[in-house]
Amino acid sequence: MGEGAAMRENDEIAYLVLTTAPPDEAEHLAETLVRERLAAGINVIPGMKSFYWWQGTLHIDAESQLLAQVPGERLEAFIQRLLELHSYEVPEVMCFQIDTGHPAYLQWIHDEATTT
Numbered sequence: 001m002g003e004g005a006a007m008r009e010n011d012e013i014a015y016l017v018l019t020t021a022p023p024d025e026a027e028h029l030a031e032t033l034v035r036e037r038l039a040a041g042i043n044v045i046p047g048m049k050s051f052y053w054w055q056g057t058l059h060i061d062a063e064s065q066l067l068a069q070v071p072g073e074r075l076e077a078f079i080q081r082l083l084e085l086h087s088y089e090v091p092e093v094m095c096f097q098i099d100t101g102h103p104a105y106l107q108w109i110h111d112e113a114t115t116t
Contacts, residue, residue: 012072013098013109019050019063020086026064029085033068038078040112043067071110072097 016039020026023046030042045065052059070078079093098106 011106011110012075013101013106014068014070014072014075015096015098016066016068016070016078017092017094017096018066018068018082019048019092020066020088021061021063023064025087026066029082030066030068032085033078033081036081037113037115038074038081039068039070040109041069069109069113071113074113 018029020029023044026044026046030044033039034042043066045067048063048065050059050061050063052061068078075095079095082093083091
């Protein structure tokens with residue numbers, strides 16, 4: 001991929017925010033999803049403390065956050081595979097569409113997650 005590479009306007013990139021616990025599950029999810037080329041990259045941020053309601057009870061848990069870079073054409077497959085692998089009954093999966101970014105980086109995301 002060259003420095004001047006530019007993606008077509010209709011190529012979408014998604015940035016996903018996910019959480020999981022324990023830390024070894026976060027690493028397993030990240031490695032599996034990247035190895036399967038469903039994401040170009042996933043950052044794992046361990047040591048997060050989460051406060052949330054689940055089934056009427058307040059929970060305070062140590063979790064890890066994952067940040068995933070996914071081309072739009074892989075998004076559905078990424079989410080489906082994540083749900084198969086994740087231990088939570090209702091995992092956090094929030095997707096943000098990227099409108100602007102460094103063209104070479106956006107092209108890298110597309111190229112790496114669509115290579116077979």
